[in-house]
Amino acid sequence: MPDLLLELRSEEIPARMQRKAAGDLRKMLTDGLVEAGLTYEAAREYWTPRRLTLDIRGLTARSKDISEEIKGPSTSAPEQAVQGFLRKAGLSSIAEAHVHSDPKKGDFYVAHISRPGRAAEEIIAELVPGIIRNFPWPKSMRWGPASAKPGSLRWVRPLQSILCTFGPETEEPVVVDFEIDGIRSGNTTYGHRFHAPDAITVRRFDDYVSKLEAAKVVLDADRRKEIILADARNLAFANGLDLVEDDGLLEEVSGLVEWPVVLMGEFEEAFLAIPAEVIRLTIRANQKCFVTRPQGVDDALSNRFILTAPASSDRDGASHPVVPTPSVAFGDISPSRGEITALAARAAVLAKADLTTEVVGEFPELQGAMGRKYALLQGEHPSVAAAIEEHYKPQGPSDRVPSDPVSVAVALADKIDTLVGFWAIDEKPTGSKDPYALRRAALGVVRLVLDNETPVSLL
Structure with a gap:
């Protein structure tokens, strides 16, 4: 065929x-x-x-030949109905139609249409x-x-x-x-x-x-992805590095090239002073490149990948002086109940502060993560810093639920405040839309309470 x-x-x-x-x-x-x-x-x-x-x-x-029978109006029907039948059947006059008789319905017109296949x-x-x-x-x-x-x-x-x-x-x-x-x-x-x-x-x-x-064109997109991933892994391994894999970026890059060739570049090691999350997002969003890390190291990046001008501006922003707060002797790192209340209050004050920074303005995905880094640089308690990052969680069914008491308190307060605020102005989710992710916030409250076995008063 x-x-x-x-x-x-x-x-x-x-x-x-x-x-x-x-x-x-x-x-x-x-x-x-x-x-x-x-x-x-x-x-x-x-x-x-x-x-x-x-x-x-x-x-x-x-296509197959088509034989079709189109039933028309009664032979006694008005002229308007007859003309409509002729148009529907594609007949030029009623003489081309047949008359069928039925004991109950009487006589009516029928058109036998034959259309040859094409x-x-x-x-x-x-x-x-x-x-x-x-x-x-x-x-x-x-x-x-x-x-x-x-x-x-x-x-x-x-x-x-x-x-x-x-x-x-x-x-x-x-x-x-x-x-x-x-x-x-x-x-x-x-x-x-x-x-x-x-x-x-x-x-x-x-x-x-x-x-x-x-002619240097790989037609199959899945094969282009396989070539890119295999060559990138091999090139990283040959240089003593591990590839930081990214399925979303791989999908995008395979749609940017018809004949994939993997290359490796590098940037000045001084840029590694920038938080790894910023480097990775800059390279991913602006250069469409994969990052690498030293073999066996999960929490650091190497300087071996392609990076151009945008990283310079990010480095300038990240190098703005951060003035640490005076040192505080916390003693035992595990806070008491009274300290949890104080730390949660402090975390609530700082929770959204990083939204005003240039880094989060350019990369909204870093909200919370940058707040944690800034808080640690300023000498905040580790639980406060963790709460700044974790109060957005959980953001989905597969996302981790915070377990630190300070993080749980701030996360619950943030989500409940969101729900109460939108309900107060009658902005409720419907069966077809939920533009403010209120269902996610409500499910987050439920998961925070259940996973941490947190007693909550409903009064």
Whole structure:
């Protein structure tokens, strides 16, 4: 049975949109084919930064002939009802209809409609332009001279070419011919933008994959991830380091390259004075690079990775002088009940202070963690510092529940205050939305109480 190969090649698609877009393309096209009367054995989508590809195997070459009986109104029905029946059945006159008799319903019109099957190429040529025009991109753009015209094509980035071939393995596939806004389908594509810029003629999917590979393009996103992860691990190990793995970053980076090559750089060791969380987030968010650490060390980073200008500004911010508070002799590090009350009150005062810092302003993910570091630098009690970080927890079902009494007290107070405040202004969660995460806060209260066996008065 014939196979269909479709590629939509464009300028670089944002990495966060690629996986969903490829899935949308598969669903929209396969749903359209089935609705048109075609069947298929398997369909799989692929994506790179510059292309969405669909491989459909075992597609029927032609839709089935259709015989349909459409029941119409009574022969005594008014003219308006008869005309509506003719339009629905596609008849030009009532003489083309048949009259059926029924002992209970009487005589009524019936249209016998026969529609011959259509070639798959014809159906595909109709479907694909409509899918392209109505594709559900979160954001799209117009480009070129045609962009000023009403109804001009929109795509996430300028669409450059369309490859569409159809045919069985035993025969030469044909190009499914169609055109949209001056872009005509064909059997050519292009490889890596710099390493293989020339046009490539392909016949079917296996041929397409092998020629792209030769042109420095790895089509399968999962394989690109495997290459990046394996090479990064090996490169780190060769330099006496461990890779700090990051699944989210790996997914993103695999959507930024078509031919992954892993390199290692380094920055000045003096920057290691910056908290590790800041370094990691800076490199992740701004440079899209992985960090490494010395082998066997979990709580420190090495200086072996790529880092550019943004780290300099972070270092300047982190080097602002922090004036320590006068030393206090705490004696036994485990606080008494009275001390817990005092420490919890102190932690409550400082709990949100780090939200005003430049570091948390740039990286909101560091709220609490930076507050803890600043508190320790200023000589605060370790329980106060821990509470500043842990009072946000638990943030989900898999998140750790604080156990330090000071942290538990501040976390409970923060969550209960949030719930009471929003309830007071009638901002309650509904079955469909919870924009302020009030359910999470309520579940956090329950987990804090149950996990720590904390007695709570309801009066």
